[in-house]
Amino acid sequence: MPLKRRFLCYMQRTLYLSGIASLYGSLSRGDGSAAILMYHSVVDESLEGFVDPDNSVKVEQFRKQMAYLKKRCNVISLEALLHAIENKTPLPKRTVVLTFDDGYRDNLTHAAPILKEYDLPATIFVCTGYIERQESQWIDDVYSIFSFRTRHQLNLSGETFDLTTKDGMDSGYNLAKKLLMDSDYAGRSALFEALGEQLEPDIPNRPRLTLNWDEVRRLRSLYPLIEVGLHTRDHTNLTGLDKANAEAELLQCQKDFEASTGSRARFLSYPYGLHNMDVQRVSKNCGLKAALAVYPVDLVTHHSNPWALPRVTAMPSLIDLKVWMSGAFPALSIKLFGRAYG
Structure with missing residues (x-):
């Protein structure tokens, strides 16, 4: 979660725990x-x-x-x-x-x-x-590929990501998700093939989701x-x-x-x-x-x-x-x- 979002969540939770949010809600007429x-x-x-x-x-x-x-x-x-x-x-x-x-x-x-x-x-x-x-949802397939990968370098859209680092992992994973979201079914299938070839995931007993x-x-x-x-x-x-x-x-x-x-x-x-x-x-x-x-x-x-x-x-x-x-x-x-x- 981005820092800006985390801070807002903290402030919203503080309003609730202090009782201010509930008081505001009870006093409002409702819409x-x-x-x-x-x-x-x-x-x-x-x-x-x-x-x-x-x-x-x-x-x-x-x-x-x-x-x-x-x-x-x-x-x-x-x-x-x-x-x-x-x-x-x-x-x-x-x-x-x-x-x-x-x-x-x-x-x-x-x-x-x-x-x-x-x-x-x-x-x-x-x-x-x-x-x-x-099939599982594509978001879970890509999550499994990254989670169970046996190789840790990814080349995607002209960029290279070192998945042994947090920044590399986050950036590579987020780019893969964006590309998959923007693709139709055929495009997603091709991208999954490329991800699998590069990361060689060893996924144990893949469940039916x-x-x-x-x-x-x-x-x-x-x-x-x-x-x-x-x-x-x-x-x-x-x-x-x-x-x-x-x-x-x-x-x-x-x-x-x-x-x-x-x-x-x-x-x-x-x-x-x-x-x-x-x-x-x-x-x-x-x-x-x-x-x-x-x-x-x-x-x-x-x-x-x-x-x-x-x-x-x-x-x-x-x-x-x-x-x-x-x-x-x-x-x-x-x-x-x-x-x-x-």
């Missing part, structure tokens, strides 16, 4: 807003080495967060939130919607039972191509409060495609989903949260009801665009979650520090 939290993997100790830490919370961290949300917040479904937006229905303070991106298998094995225990609704967004091919279709069907059957939506077929940046290819990506994703579950998905999560007006129009044409983006500090209000609903990335820290849910976020942070994130 009928809601926070949509974005999770990815809920990982246990045995698989931590295979999942990028930036994309995961540990099982016990998740349990503590859900216990807190159940006790202190108003957790509703995505469908209920959309109904409130459409009908201008007032939302109670600390209203929260839970979402999970990428379709991790641990969403079924770990997250879903905890959600059921606390009677909390959620929406899980899956990449149908990853399910079909039974992605849901399969039987598990998706089981998830829908055993956990009626959990809805499954779309996250495209190949986790492709839709804004990097022309309109025709973006539409083809989403239509095929919806077709995959319907063929495997017997019903059409209603909601979409944009990969990386990226979208534009063309992508929004294409999403509407694919029979969806709403789509979710990512904005670090934005809350959902009655004025929010249902085709670009903002989400906040759920961090592992329980105290950060309490800061966000205090009723003071992001307004108090912006008033005092001029910003709420970054």
